[in-house]
Amino acid sequence: xxxxxxxxxxxxxxxxxxxxxxxxxxxxxxxxxxxxxxxxxxxxxxxxxxxxxxxxxxxxxxxxxxxxxxxxxxxxxxxxxxxxxxxxxxxxxxxxxxxxxxxxxxxxxxxxxxxxxxxxxxxxxxxxxxxxxxxxxxxxxxxxxxxxxxxxxxxxxxxxxxxxxxxxxxxxxxxxxxxxxxxxxxxxxxxxxxxxxxxxxxxxxxxxxxxxxxxxxxxxxxxxxxxxxxxxxxxxxxxxxxxxxxxxxxxxxxxxxxxxxxxxxxxxxxxxxxxxxxxxxxxxxxxxxxxxxxxxxxxxxxxxxxxxxxxxxxxxxxxxxxxxxxxxxxxxxxxxx
Amino acid sequence: xxxxxxxxxxxxxxxxxxxxxxxxxxxxxxxxxxxxxxxxxxxxxxxxxxxxxxxxxxxxxxxxxxxxxxxxxxxxxxxxxxxxxxxxxxxxxxxxxxxxxxxxxxxxxxxxxxxxxxxxxxxxxxxxxxxxxxxxxxxxxxxxxxxxxxxxxxxxxxxxxxxxxxxxxxxxxxxxxxxxxxxxxxxxxxxxxxxxxxxxxxx
Numbered sequence: 001x002x003x004x005x006x007x008x009x010x011x012x013x014x015x016x017x018x019x020x021x022x023x024x025x026x027x028x029x030x031x032x033x034x035x036x037x038x039x040x041x042x043x044x045x046x047x048x049x050x051x052x053x054x055x056x057x058x059x060x061x062x063x064x065x066x067x068x069x070x071x072x073x074x075x076x077x078x079x080x081x082x083x084x085x086x087x088x089x090x091x092x093x094x095x096x097x098x099x100x101x102x103x104x105x106x107x108x109x110x111x112x113x114x115x116x117x118x119x120x121x122x123x124x125x126x127x128x129x130x131x132x133x134x135x136x137x138x139x140x141x142x143x144x145x146x147x148x149x150x151x152x153x154x155x156x157x158x159x160x161x162x163x164x165x166x167x168x169x170x171x172x173x174x175x176x177x178x179x180x181x182x183x184x185x186x187x188x189x190x191x192x193x194x195x196x197x198x199x200x201x202x203x204x205x206x207x208x209x210x211x212x213x214x215x216x217x218x219x220x221x222x223x224x225x226x227x228x229x230x231x232x233x234x235x236x237x238x239x240x241x242x243x244x245x246x247x248x249x250x251x252x253x254x255x256x257x258x259x260x261x262x263x264x265x266x267x268x269x270x271x272x273x274x275x276x277x278x279x280x281x282x283x284x285x286x287x288x289x290x291x292x293x294x295x296x297x298x299x300x301x302x303x304x305x306x307x308x309x310x311x312x313x314x315x316x317x318x319x320x321x322x323x324x325x326x327x328x329x330x331x332x333x334x335x336x337x
Numbered sequence: 338x339x340x341x342x343x344x345x346x347x348x349x350x351x352x353x354x355x356x357x358x359x360x361x362x363x364x365x366x367x368x369x370x371x372x373x374x375x376x377x378x379x380x381x382x383x384x385x386x387x388x389x390x391x392x393x394x395x396x397x398x399x400x401x402x403x404x405x406x407x408x409x410x411x412x413x414x415x416x417x418x419x420x421x422x423x424x425x426x427x428x429x430x431x432x433x434x435x436x437x438x439x440x441x442x443x444x445x446x447x448x449x450x451x452x453x454x455x456x457x458x459x460x461x462x463x464x465x466x467x468x469x470x471x472x473x474x475x476x477x478x479x480x481x482x483x484x485x486x487x488x489x490x491x492x493x494x495x496x497x498x499x500x501x502x503x504x505x506x507x508x509x510x511x512x513x514x515x516x517x518x519x520x521x522x523x524x525x526x527x528x529x530x531x532x533x534x535x536x537x538x539x540x
Contacts, residue, residue: 026365030372037376040413041505047407047534048386075496080408102408111496138407140384144492145411147503175368182371189379196386230387233426233533237378296537298377302424302478303537309426 024165027174031158034181037188038156039149042071045079045141045195052198053086054124056131061123061203065253066141066195067285067331069115072187073155074143079120080104082137100137113336117253117285121203139197151177156187185239190334193234193248193293194312197329200253200283217254217283217326220262220316228327231269231311235303236334238295244305245271246295246334249288252277252314253329260321266291266332269311283328291332380413380421380536384510387531401441401515404529409509412483413536419480420506422539425532426476427512429466432526436519438466440529444481444508466527468519474531480539481508510534 045066054062066079081103103122118141124134149157158181162174181187200216220226236246252264256279263276268291277286294310296303312332316325384407413421425442441463462479488507493500514527 026369030369033372033376037372037379040379041411043381043383043410046382046386047384047410047510049388049405051388076492082406082408100403100406104408108493108496137405138384140407140410142410144490145503145505147492147501148494150495175364178368178372179364182368182375185375185378188375189381191380191382193382194385230389230531232385232387232531233535234382234385235535235537238374296378298538299540302422302535 024163027163027178028160031160031163031174031178034178034188035149035151035157035160038073039146040189041074041143041145042190042192043140043142044068044070044077044192045139046192047138047140048194048196049138050136050196050198052136054083054122054134054136054199056124056126056133059202059204060126061121062199063201063203064120064122064139064197065200065283065285065329066118066120066139066197067115067251067253067329067333068118068141069190069192069331069333069336070109070112071143071190072111072113073146073149074109075111076106076108076144077141078104078106078144079118079139079141081120081122081139083122083124083134084137085132086135115333115336120197122199123203141195156181185237186334186336189237190336191237192331192333193236194232194330194332196229196314196331197253200326200328217328219257219324219326221318221324223318225265225315225317227313227315228264229314229330231267231313233309234293234312234332235310236293236295238298243295244297245292247290247292249333249335250274250277250291251288251331252279252286252327253283254279254286254316254325254327255283256281256321256323257326258321258323260318260323262316262318262323262325264314264316264325264327264330265289266330267313267315268293269313270294270305271310279325283326288335293332377538380538382533382535383410383423384532384534389530401513403511403513404440404527405510405512405532407510409507412481412506412508414483414506415538418483418485420483421536422478422480424476424478424535424537425462426474426535427529427533428472428474428531429464429527429529430470430472431466431468432470432528433519434468434470436527437468437517438527439515439517440464440466440475440527441513441515442477442479443511443513444479465517466514472530478539 082100084100149155151157151159158177218228250266265276266274271292274291275289277289294305297305442461444461464475483506487504489502492503
């Protein structure tokens with residue numbers, strides 16, 4: 001075990017010139033840099049606002065389904081929400097005296113590299129005589145940074161102590177380790193670019209908790225592509241020298257109400273549409289669909305390619321039958337491969 | 338501040354591992370550049386949403402009111418002690434065209450009392466919103482001088498290990514609005530219906 005640096009090592013490799021030996025100090029700095037990056041934690045659910053008002057006269061609990069793509073170093077997760085009591089459904093007014101409430105769920109999980117659904121239940125006990133409505137201002141989720149990263153292959157830290165000045169380097173313990181862990185970028189700093197959810201079921205004394213086929217979600221009944229989320233800027237990490245784009249993954253949480261079939265896709269303003277996700281009669285997360293988006297351009301203003309953001313929208317349509325789509329969430333993330 | 342070697346802005350993959358071979362300077366530079374590139378690119382998307390039915394702030398005076406608030410989240414820190422740069426982009430409109438507003442983006446250190454509004458936090462950045470009911474985009478890049486001591490939070494040193502205190506950079510955000518001109522007619526409103534906050538390492 002080695003301690004993860006609090007700060008990224010500010011090493012400049014300009015002093016490495018051809019023919020000179022590379023000092024062990026510089027190698028160790030590179031190892032610490034990589035361990036630092038691996039330990040920093042990730043934002044698994046970028047903050048979003050569910051565009052809904054929770055009606056306290058109908059339930060006291062609302063369940064959101066979130067898709068979580070884990071970093072393999074992470075075992076400590078936080079999901080939080082901030083809510084505010086509002087006067088009525090529909091149009092919502094906040095004033096400066098409005099008191100917001102924070103809701104934080106922290107869980108320790110088994111380390112994994114496999115993504116999966118996480119139910120986040122927002123419980124807001126009601127006075128039956130005076131139920132209130134609630135606006136959810138925000139939901140976000142992140143993986144708590146690691147204090148220490150193991151130097152095993154499993155965790156991905158690099159053992160800086162293997163680099164000792166005045167001694168030969170053992171490649172299999174040092175340089176090769178460093179090389180193996182920088183061949184791809186999926187183990188460090190993977191980005192989730194978009195996340196969104198609305199309640200797909202409710203909880204309460206008079207509510208059937210098993211309403212996986214319930215009325216939650218954004219409804220799309222049209223046979224034409226219908227936008228359910230306007231374009232939002234996304235920027236994936238740059239992987240290779242000449243990359244200007246990256247293929248990311250879209251998953252959608254939805255169901256078909258009634259008969260028929262429906263599709264949901266994401267559309268990049270610069271690179272076109274993803275493949276389409278399809279659904280069954282109960283809520284479920286779709287298989288991962290490919291979408292090409294801009295990747296970050298290091299050194300440019302705000303990292304934008306060509307100075308303009310790549311805007312990703314989400315849209316759905318019915319392709320047959322008289323039913324409708326109920327869309328209760330989506331996520332856009334960098335693949336693990 | 339980006340420390341990726343300027344001539345190698347991306348990962349380089351060797352075709353064959355150099356087991357038992359001497360380490361040459363080209364390989365050294367490549368590996369160092371890869372490490373730094375990964376560190377540069379570990380920036381995250383912090384906030385990203387659109388909300389057509391955005392809550393409207395209503396005020397009876399010119400003090401600021403909250404529009405959006407978030408619980409705390411970690412930031413990434415550069416070696417100079419400042420945060421990675423935050424690219425803030427949002428869309429706003431006013432509900433009464435005779436009014437002008439300012440919108441404030443605030444970032445502060447946790448902790449704060451649960452259920453309360455953040456207090457005593459200076460505005461990190463602000464934008465003037467002209468008198469118009471037509472939605473318009475605003476953006477800017479901000480960064481923070483982070484507390485050198487960071488924030489201590491409890492965690493474990495490994496999945497089955499001992500409880501420890503982790504020092505990290507935990508911050509919270511909020512977005513507030515203040516009416517700067519125009520009578521307090523009713524309703525006196527402003528809305529932000531798109532917001533993105535994204536980290537990048539910065540120049």
